[in-house]
Each structure stands twice: as C-alpha cells, then as structure tokens.
Amino acid sequence: FGKIVTSFVNDILMPPIAMLVGDSKFAELKVVLKEAVLQGEEILAPAITWNYGAFIQAVIDFLIIGISIFFVIKAMNSMKRKKEEAPAPEAPPAPTKEEILLTEIRDLLKKD
Template sequence: MSMMQEFKKFAMRGNVVDMAVGIIIGAAFGKIVSSFVADIVMPPIGMLIGGVDFADLAVVLREATADQAAVTIGYGKFIQTLLDFVIIAFAIFMVVKGMNSMKKKEEAAPPPAPPKPTPEQELLTEIRDLLKNK
C-alpha cells in the first residue's frame, strides 16, 4: 500500500473528519465569543466604571520617543481575553455535561426486548425438539 493510499485511508476515517469539523467550528466559535466580549460585554462594563475602554487600559513602562514606540503592559486586553476564555470554557462545560447526561439516559434505558421469532423459526424449533425426543 502506497503512502498516499495509507494517508487517504487515515484521513477519511470518521474520527479524523469529526475532529477536523470540531476544530473548525471551535475556531469560529472562539471568534464569536471574542466579538461578544469585546463588542457587547466590555462596553457596558467600561461605561459603568467611568467610560473606560478596556482595550486601552495599559501600564506605560516607557513613554514613546521619536525613534521608539512606547513600552506598555496591556492589561485591558488581557482582561478581555480572560473573559473570552471563561465564556468558552463554560460553553464547553455545558456541552460535555449535556453529552454525559444523554449518555447516562441511554445507559439507564432498558434494553429492547428481543424480536419475536418468525413462523419459520418456530417451525424449525418444533422440528428440532421432535428430533431430540426420538
């Protein structure tokens, strides 16, 4: 088997495709959460504490000069990123909790009753029993 055929077989397995879809959706979800935090959550919080834009919050270590940019610690952006993380972690927690709940319900459900034998199977069983008794 050539290397290309092996790779194709590997890449087309269900788990790999599922994982790729999960990564792509996760990346898109991360962008949505970042926008939610930066554009919806942080402006009202900033307004409540005196009209502060969190993205601009920083500690200046060295002022800018004509030939060098300022050196700052951007703790406002860090706060936004921290909120992004908390929201994403909570969303993942809720998804995993829901999946575990569904799995427990499946395990707790009684197994389905075996199907009733067909008339042919009943006839064969009777013939077998008759042959055994002879």
C-alpha cells in the same frame, strides 16, 4: 463559535465595563512602564506598556468558551448515561405450578 463569543465580549459585554472604568475602549487600558522618547513630534523610542485591558478581554473570551464547552459535554454525558440506564427487557415469568404439572403430564404421555 469563537468569533461569535469574541464579538459578544468586545461589542456587548466590554462597553458597559469600559464605561464603569471610565475609558472608552476596554482593550486599550494599559499601564505605561516607560514613556516614549520624543524629539519634537518624532518618536525615537516607543513607550513600553503593559496592556492589561486586552489580556482581560482574552481571559473573558476563554472563560465563556470554556464554560460553553463544559455545559455541552455535560449535557452529552447526561444523555449518554440515560441511554445506558435504560432498563433491560424483563425475563419471561417463571412457569406456574400448574404449568409445570401439565408439562410433566405431557412428557409422561409422550413416553407411552
């Protein structure tokens, strides 16, 4: 499930957002805090960057997974509540006056 969400975010959701921002890959958005130290074409010290694009992508992954789990658990709890609220079988109706009278007559006849 996590890989599906990651693919959805990376391949479906982020390209239009990257297009709006003006960068080709959203995950590569960053702020350069310190430039790389170069000597000719050789890099002596790499640049220090704050990679906020990758972080935003991870947050969106987390939110989609969290919301999905929330709705699954909510649906399960709803089904569980419906089972618990099922009406209990009704008690048999109380005997009518006529039945009570007939029962008393039967009991009196048995004594004799």
